[in-house]
Amino acid sequence: MTDADVLKQVNEIFIDVLDNESIVLKRETVAKDVEEWDSLTHIQLIVTVEKHFKIKFTAAEILKFRDVGHFCDEIIRKLGAS
Amino acid sequence: MKLFSLEYGLFLLSVFYIFYLLPHRHQWKLLLAASLGFYMITVPLYVVVPFTICMVSYVAGLLIENTGRNEWKKAIFIMSLMVNIGILIFFKYVDFLTKSFFMALGALQSHFFQGSAFIAAPSPFNILVPLGISYITFQGIGYTIEIYRGNHRAEKNMGLFFTYLMFFPKIYSGPIERAHHFLPQLHERKTLDYELVSDGLKLIVWGLFKKLIIAERLSKVIDIVFQNPDHYAGIPLIFASVIFLVQLYADFSGYTDIAIGSANVLGFKLTANFNFPLIARSTTELWRRWHISLSTWFFEYVYNPIAIAKREWNQWAVIYASLVTFLILGLWHGASWKFVVFGLLQGVVLSAEFLTKKFRKIISSKLPEVVNNCIGVMFTVLFFSFSLLFFKAGNFSDAAMMARHYFIFTGDESRIYSLFQAFKLSGVLKLTFLAGLLLAVEYLDRNFDLKKVISRQAVVLRWLIYYMVIFAILTFGKFQQEQFIYFKF
Structure with missing residues (x-):
């Protein structure tokens, strides 16, 4: 799976969970760039991504996510390791 | 000292004048001395409390960073957390917890023993809560968490670290400053910025x-x-x-x-x-x-x-x-x-x-x-x-x-x-x-x-x-x- 594929699928998850069709994620997107992405919805996004890609992050990994790009890199790393 | 008093105005003015006259290596020393003095005006002896919190957080930060084994890191981190939270609970919540405990005990007693009271609640301790204790403790805890998570390097200079936790403008009620935002500012040379x-x-x-x-x-x-x-x-x-x-x-x-x-x-x-x-x-x-x-x-x-x-x-x-x-x-x-x-x-x-x-x-x-x-x-x-x-x-x-x-x-x-x-x-x-x-x-x-x-x-x-x-x-x-x-x- 390429970086672009992961980003596209993550984007779809964001649209679905946050119920906002207009979300367009970039690698540098952070929580404050997306109105509905707050501390409460963050956990839902993580859980949905984990289920979708069939991966599991550790608490320490989740706490270190900096932006969408970093999040996607971690997904690819996990997919490669599994 | 009230922040809206003339004394505070004069205090700030004095620190301001001396601060910009001092070379960089002495500026934090003035801030620490001023912060300690500012704190000690209320109840001098109570400076021991923030001092302890500062010391525990400072030492824990260094030990967590320099210990190779993860189980030791965790043990030190938990110990520092327990000491800092323990201090906060002792000064702020001991009467509330004692009263609530004896209230619950009293309710159980009256239920099982038809109201015969044989356990009396002790008199309240009425401990004077040191000013700003919640804010100082939270900053200390936040600092050790970040070191434990590997997000920040521990501060080696004890004086700078103490100045971070005790900086007088924020000591009473915050804002709760994060180490990565405030400590680098203490390392910078401060020159008069008119704007x-x-x-x-x-x-x-x-x-x-x-x-x-x-x-x-x-x-x-x-x-x-x-x-x-x-x-x-x-x-x-x-x-x-x-x-x-x-x-x-x-x-x-x-x-x-x-x-x-x-x-x-x-x-x-x-x-x-x-x-x-x-x-x-x-x-x-x-x-x-x-x-x-x-x-x-x-x-x-x-x-x-x-x-x-x-x-x-x-x-x-x-x-x-x-x-x-x-x-x-x-x-x-x-x-x-x-x-x-x-x-x-x-x-x-x-x-x-x-x-x-x-x-x-x-x-x-x-x-x-x-x-x-x-x-x-x-x-x-x-x-x-x-x-x-x-x-x-x-x-x-x-x-x-x-x-x-x-x-x-x-x-x-x-x-x-x-x-x-x-x-x-x-x-x-x-x-x-x-x-x-x-x-x-x-x-x-x-x-x-x-x-x-x-x-x-x-x-x-x-x-x-x-x-x-x-x-x-x-x-x-x-x-x-x-x-x-x-x-x-």
């Missing part, structure tokens, strides 16, 4: 205006209602609770402006604590705008770990984490059941907003934006001011009585004339004017950057505005009043 000093002074003056004119005048009238909790119901009570919200905002943001302004004068930038919270369209949004440094701390170090650990529960993880976080946040405000209810109310409404998000989005899509915003702001202000009954009332039973009265719209005490009886027409107008003035200035500043607009005016007009504000503070300000509301937390 920053000028901004700081303007912020101090505006903070004084909010505290000494607006908050004080609002408080006088509100106290009539809160000192007679059984005399008011319905509209007058709702009016008083909304005015209390404005007073609390004027008081706490006034303090924060003075704290941030004082730091600016010395070349430091502190974290913003408020972002015009009275326009929040939901309680979730309000907590992103109100006491930001505290809510961020709670979200990062309490909410996130709980929600992540329980994420398999999906949306219930969010609700569980919100309730636990706000329960602790409520208790952080004070050792009393009324603060437990205050916190839980926030948690319940945040959870309700989270669960109804999609439904509310559908409803709001059918209404014009301005109507949506007005409904959102109105509901948020009304709910938050209602919850503040538990914050402001003298005790839990008064708060519970006022909460019941809040929804009674029949009877003499709920009629609007009881409001005019208490405040008189001129009082009601004065309250509305002051609350309106505060909101108007903050709104203009938010949208048009008032400081910049004023600084672009001709010299005469600019200084006329400054002198008018200072004149108003000196003429109408109440300098004999009590400390800031948040000092007791």
